[in-house]
Amino acid sequence: MVKAVVATISCLLIAVCFSSVADAEPQKWKIGHVRPSGSAVDKDIQAFVQQIKAETQGAIRIDIYPGSKLGDYSVVQERVSFGEVQMFVGPFGTAIDKRLALGFTPFLVSTWDEAKTVYAQGSALFNQMAEFLEAQNIKLIGGWPVYFGGIALTKKPVQPGNPDIAKKMIIRVPPIRCFERTARVLGYTPYPITWTYAKMGLKTGMVEGILGGGAEGYFGLKGVIKYYLPIRDHFEYWFVYMNLDLWNSLSEKTKTLFSNLSREMETKRYAVAEAEERDSIDKLAKIGVEIINIDEKEHALMKEKVRKTVWPEMREEIGEVFEEITR
Numbered sequence: 001m002v003k004a005v006v007a008t009i010s011c012l013l014i015a016v017c018f019s020s021v022a023d024a025e026p027q028k029w030k031i032g033h034v035r036p037s038g039s040a041v042d043k044d045i046q047a048f049v050q051q052i053k054a055e056t057q058g059a060i061r062i063d064i065y066p067g068s069k070l071g072d073y074s075v076v077q078e079r080v081s082f083g084e085v086q087m088f089v090g091p092f093g094t095a096i097d098k099r100l101a102l103g104f105t106p107f108l109v110s111t112w113d114e115a116k117t118v119y120a121q122g123s124a125l126f127n128q129m130a131e132f133l134e135a136q137n138i139k140l141i142g143g144w145p146v147y148f149g150g151i152a153l154t155k156k157p158v159q160p161g162n163p164d165i166a167k168k169m170i171i172r173v174p175p176i177r178c179f180e181r182t183a184r185v186l187g188y189t190p191y192p193i194t195w196t197y198a199k200m201g202l203k204t205g206m207v208e209g210i211l212g213g214g215a216e217g218y219f220g221l222k223g224v225i226k227y228y229l230p231i232r233d234h235f236e237y238w239f240v241y242m243n244l245d246l247w248n249s250l251s252e253k254t255k256t257l258f259s260n261l262s263r264e265m266e267t268k269r270y271a272v273a274e275a276e277e278r279d280s281i282d283k284l285a286k287i288g289v290e291i292i293n294i295d296e297k298e299h300a301l302m303k304e305k306v307r308k309t310v311w312p313e314m315r316e317e318i319g320e321v322f323e324e325i326t327r
Contacts (some may be wrong), residue, residue: 029062029086032070033238040216040276041144041238042066044265045089051261056254062087072194080243081136087242089144092133094176099132099318102325106182106234106310107303112274119145119237121263125325129239139247142240142262145269147214147277148232151188152225154208156290160229161298163187163305171209172198177317181310182233183211186302199224215280222287229292230281231302240265 031049035041042064049062070076070085074093079085092100102125109115118125121142130140157167167187173179175192183190191207201207202224210218210225214236218225240262247255285291294302315322 026058027060029060030065030070031062031087031089032065032068032076032085033089034068034073034091035066037066039066040269041089041146044144044269048261048265052257055257055261060254072196077136077138080241081138083137083243083245085243086246087240089240090238091236092129092239096136097132098177100129101176101178101314102132102318102322103129103237103239104176104178104234105314105322105326106178106306107232108326109235110232110299110303112270115145115148115235115237116270119143119235121259121266128321128325133241134244137244138241139244140239140241141247141258143266144238144240145266145273146236146238147216147273147280148230149212149214149234149236150218150228150230150232151209151211152213152218152221152289153210153227153229154202154205154225156227156292157187157209157229160227160292161294161301163302169208170206171211172201172207173210174212176212178310178314179212179234181313182306185306185309186231186233215277215284219280219283219287222289225289227290227292228281228284229294231294232299233302233306 031045033041033045045064049064052060052062070079070088073088073090074095076085076088076090077093078096080088092103094100109118117123120126126140126143133140151171153169153171155169157169159165163186165187170189170191171183173183173190173192175194180190180192188209188211190211191201193201195213198207198210199221202210202221210221211233215228215230218228242258250258281291311322311326
C-alpha cells in the first residue's frame with residue numbers, strides 16, 4: 001500500500017518536472033486576457049503558452065481565452081483566486097482590496113524609461129502588489145506593459161490642457177477610486193462604470209468621454225470618439241498571474257520556467273511598446289480622431305495637481321508602503 005502511494009506521488013512530480021513519459025496525463029489550464037484574437041498581447045501569450053508546452057514536454061497545456069471570454073477582468077480575478085481559471089493577463093479590480101489601486105497610481109511615471117524601472121518584474125511596486133495579492137490566493141509572476149493612458153471624447157473640452165477649468169463634461173472612468181478622483185481633479189465629472197457599459201454610454205450620449213485606457217484600446221470606439229488627449233494620466237501595465245495553490249504545487253524548475261518566460265515576454269514587449277503606442281495614436285488620427293496634444297507645461301500642471309490632491313487620499317487607503325513606492 002505504501003509503495004503504491006509513493007509510486008503515485010513520484011509520477012505526479014515527474015509530470016510537473018517536464019516528464020518525457022509518453023502516457024503522462026497533461027495538465028490542461030485556461031489563460032484569459034482582455035484583447036481580441038490576433039492582438040499584440042494575444043500573440044505574445046500564444047508564444048508564451050507554446051514555450052510552456054514545449055519546455056514541459058506537453059505536461060502543461062494552456063488554452064487561451066481572448067476578448068474577456070472568461071468574464072470581466074475583475075470577475076476573472078476572483079475565478080483565478082478560486083482556481084476555476086488558472087491564469088490571466090490584465091489589470092486588477094479593487095473591490096476586494098482597495099490597496100491594489102497602487103498599480104494604477106496616477107502620474108506615477110511620465111516616460112517609458114521611468115516605466116521600465118517602476119513597472120517591471122521584481123520592482124518595489126511589483127513586489128508590493130504580489131504581497132497584497134497573496135491574500136487573494138493569487139501569485140503574481142510577470143507583467144505586460146501596454147501604454148500610457150489618455151482621454152477619448154465625443155466633443156472638444158474647454159481648455160483641455162488646463163486642469164483648473166471645469167470642462168462641464170461627464171466621462172466614464174473605471175470603477176476604481178483613483179480614476180474617479182483624477183477625472184474630477186482634471187475638471188471632468190466622473191461616471192464609474194465598466195468598459196462594456198462605457199461603450200454603450202458613449203453611443204447613447206450618457207457619457208461624453210472615457211478615461212482609463214489609451215489609444216490602442218480606444219481604436220475600437222471608431223465612429224464614436226472625435227478627440228483624443230494623450231495626457232499620460234497613468235501607466236497601463238497588465239499583470240501576469242495565476243492561482244497561488246497551483247503555483248505552490250509546481251516544482252522549483254517549473255516555477256523558474258514560468259518566471260523566466262514571463263520576464264522574457266515583458267522585456268520583448270518593452271522593446272516595441274513605445275513605438276506601438278505612437279502607431280496607435282497615428283491610427284486614431286487616420287480614422288478622423290483629432291489628437292489634442294498636451295505640452296510639457298500643461299502636463300506638469302496636471303501632474304502636480306493630481307499628486308497634491310489624489311495621492312494623499314491613496315496614501316490613507318494603501319498605507320505607508322504608498323509613500324515608499326512614490327518616493
